[in-house]
Amino acid sequence: MTYLYSELANNFVERIEKGIYLPGDRIPGVRQTSMREGVSPATVVSAYRHLELEGYIEPRPRSGFYVRTRFRPELPEPRPTKLPVKPKPVSGQELVVQLIQTINIPGIVLLGANIPDESFMPTREVSRALMAVSKNYRRELARYEVPPGLLELRLEIAKKMASIGTITSPDNVVITSGCQEALYLSLKATTHPGDVIAIESPTYYGLLQIIDSLGLKALEIPSDIHQGISIEALQLALDQWPVKACVVIPNFSNPLGTRMPDERKQALVDLANKYRQLVLIEDDIYGDIFFEGRRPDTLKSRETQNNIIYCASFSKNLAPDLRIGWICSDRFQPRIEYEKFVSNCATSTFNQLVVARLLSRGVHERHLRSMRIAVAQSAKKLSECVTHYFPAETRLTRPSGGLALWLELPKSVDATQLSHAALEHNISIAPGSMFSNTTKYKHCIRLNCAVAWSSRVEAAIEILGELVSAAAPAKHA
Numbered sequence: 001m002t003y004l005y006s007e008l009a010n011n012f013v014e015r016i017e018k019g020i021y022l023p024g025d026r027i028p029g030v031r032q033t034s035m036r037e038g039v040s041p042a043t044v045v046s047a048y049r050h051l052e053l054e055g056y057i058e059p060r061p062r063s064g065f066y067v068r069t070r071f072r073p074e075l076p077e078p079r080p081t082k083l084p085v086k087p088k089p090v091s092g093q094e095l096v097v098q099l100i101q102t103i104n105i106p107g108i109v110l111l112g113a114n115i116p117d118e119s120f121m122p123t124r125e126v127s128r129a130l131m132a133v134s135k136n137y138r139r140e141l142a143r144y145e146v147p148p149g150l151l152e153l154r155l156e157i158a159k160k161m162a163s164i165g166t167i168t169s170p171d172n173v174v175i176t177s178g179c180q181e182a183l184y185l186s187l188k189a190t191t192h193p194g195d196v197i198a199i200e201s202p203t204y205y206g207l208l209q210i211i212d213s214l215g216l217k218a219l220e221i222p223s224d225i226h227q228g229i230s231i232e233a234l235q236l237a238l239d240q241w242p243v244k245a246c247v248v249i250p251n252f253s254n255p256l257g258t259r260m261p262d263e264r265k266q267a268l269v270d271l272a273n274k275y276r277q278l279v280l281i282e283d284d285i286y287g288d289i290f291f292e293g294r295r296p297d298t299l300k301s302r303e304t305q306n307n308i309i310y311c312a313s314f315s316k317n318l319a320p321d322l323r324i325g326w327i328c329s330d331r332f333q334p335r336i337e338y339e340k341f342v343s344n345c346a347t348s349t350f351n352q353l354v355v356a357r358l359l360s361r362g363v364h365e366r367h368l369r370s371m372r373i374a375v376a377q378s379a380k381k382l383s384e385c386v387t388h389y390f391p392a393e394t395r396l397t398r399p400s401g402g403l404a405l406w407l408e409l410p411k412s413v414d415a416t417q418l419s420h421a422a423l424e425h426n427i428s429i430a431p432g433s434m435f436s437n438t439t440k441y442k443h444c445i446r447l448n449c450a451v452a453w454s455s456r457v458e459a460a461i462e463i464l465g466e467l468v469s470a471a472a473p474a475k476h477a
């Protein structure tokens with residue numbers, strides 16, 4: 001489906017590319033374009049925002065929109081990776097501990113962990129809610145809110161799920177301590193040690209760690225930056241191996257940032273339906289952080305055979321420290337509740353009350369509206385900076401949501417060594433090896449887009465660019 005705003009934006013792109021509007025030219029104002037093109041002012045605003053995000057135009061205060069003067073050719077996108085599709089136990093995740101420890105280094109430029117800077121989070125509103133809840137918080141202190149968790153919060157989550165087109169009863173929601181626990185419990189409830197789990201490649205390192213800790217085998221399926229997990233490769237793998245579960249991040253995956261197209265989501269659900277023993281586990285932790293258009297759909301909304309487990313949390317858009325996540329499932333609900341109880345009895349009631357309050361008062365939804373704009377702008381600046389300072393052989397994703405930029409560096413660069421060198425300059429990055437059980441991404445890195453922009457961050461990107469250039473001398477130098 002093409003939206004009116006994107007049609008209008010494309011018309012402008014064509015005019016800019018044909019030189020009808022030259023760099024530095026002012027393009028017609030919103031009202032003028034709205035009248036001339038016969039579309040609403042809101043459509044024009046969306047089109048202009050899209051053009052701004054794509055780097056074609058820039059707003060100037062009280063003056064209008066101008067074609068950008070320093071419009072540089074973009075870096076190309078990363079290429080698909082060929083993989084030996086074979087299940088393997090997970091090993092070599094030690095790098096992750098090193099990365100996690102960089103979070104608390106004072107003054108570090110944190111480009112490694114996918115954690116939004118606090119300026120992107122509604123810290124004041126959360127702290128107000130903490131104070132309000134604490135006033136009447138006494139009885140709950142003396143008891144456990146055993147699984148499935150606080151009813152008030154489950155009701156709010158069911159409403160939120162309905163608002164994104166995924167109808168779920170509050171009875172089918174289990175509150176967890178973050179999305180990491182949600183993934184852990186989902187796999188624990190549906191697998192036994194030695195089972196084969198299909199995952200995207202590259203994927204979120206926390207998932208690899210869960211697979212390791214549960215004694216499962218990872219089967220990495222190639223993923224495309226535009227299409228997501230390869231359905232064709234998954235089908236071949238399902239015919240060859242007894243795959244128990246397939247875990248995917250369909251909306252703004254980590255680390256590729258892929259937004260899986262609707263028809264691919266449907267094809268994935270259809271494929272899962274054909275293999276009775278297969279459970280699809282959907283991690284939708286980034287689904288709310290979309291940069292334009294509407295919120296992407298979930299796999300869960302396409303479920304017809306009770307074989308999809310949905311996981312998410314509020315860590316990336318409210319407060320990671322509250323440790324509140326959830327699972328929606330029907331068939332596996334009793335087992336998941338049991339595993340939750342075995343693992344830690346209950347999630348803190350206090351934190352559940354705080355999140356329920358923030359949801360019921362619309363604070364979370366309001367915050368999301370501004371956060372999406374802020375992250376989109378930050379991602380754009382980061383991409384521009386990388387384009388400017390990194391060697392021309394670099395390849396770069398252009399995510400339309402989420403928190404990650406994925407960079408493919410020249411093949412001769414060892415990203416783990418690069419991360420050590422960067423740390424000496426007080427910069428943290430996530431080397432590609434963390435996102436796979438293979439050595440395929442040794443020359444790749446992931447950068448966090450939600451950074452508080454400053455000259456220090458720009459200087460950090462410049463240093464990284466110099467380190468990459470030094471590790472990969474230009475062929476024509």
Ligand SMILES: Cc1ncc(COP(=O)(O)O)c(C=O)c1O
Pocket residue numbers: 114177178179180181204206249254283285312313314315316320324325
């Ligand atoms: C894809 C993905 N899933 C799960 C998690 C874990 O989230 P939480 O902090 O809510 O446990 C993360 C955190 O980075 C993530 O990127």
